[in-house]
Amino acid sequence: MKISVLSDLHFGYAYNSELENDCFDNAEEAIEKSLDSDLIILGGDIFDIRAPRTQTWGKALKLLSKPLLR
Numbered sequence: 001m002k003i004s005v006l007s008d009l010h011f012g013y014a015y016n017s018e019l020e021n022d023c024f025d026n027a028e029e030a031i032e033k034s035l036d037s038d039l040i041i042l043g044g045d046i047f048d049i050r051a052p053r054t055q056t057w058g059k060a061l062k063l064l065s066k067p068l069l070r
Contacts (some may be wrong), residue, residue, distance in 0.1 A: 004026060004034035007043025012056040023048075031066055040067055 009027050014020050034040050042064070047056065 001039070003039045003041065004030075004036045004037040005041045005043060006030050006034065008045045009042075009060075010045055010048040011060045012052045013048040015053065015056070024063065028063055030061060035067060035070055 006027070010023055012020065012029070013023050031040075046060065052060075
């Protein structure tokens with residue numbers, strides 16, 4: 001059984017900057033590498049702030065739903 005553990009994604013960090021894009025790019029790469037796993041565990045700190053912006057929610061949900069749509 002192959003298990004992937006992802007944590008500390010911090011979506012929304014440095015909103016609307018290159019650093020925010022890096023957070024999403026790195027998470028996308030990790031998720032792509034995890035697609036052949038039997039189980040993906042998503043740990044804490046998904047968002048960088050308690051109440052993320054709507055755009056951040058949308059990007060995060062689109063990215064995190066990839067394993068469900070395979």
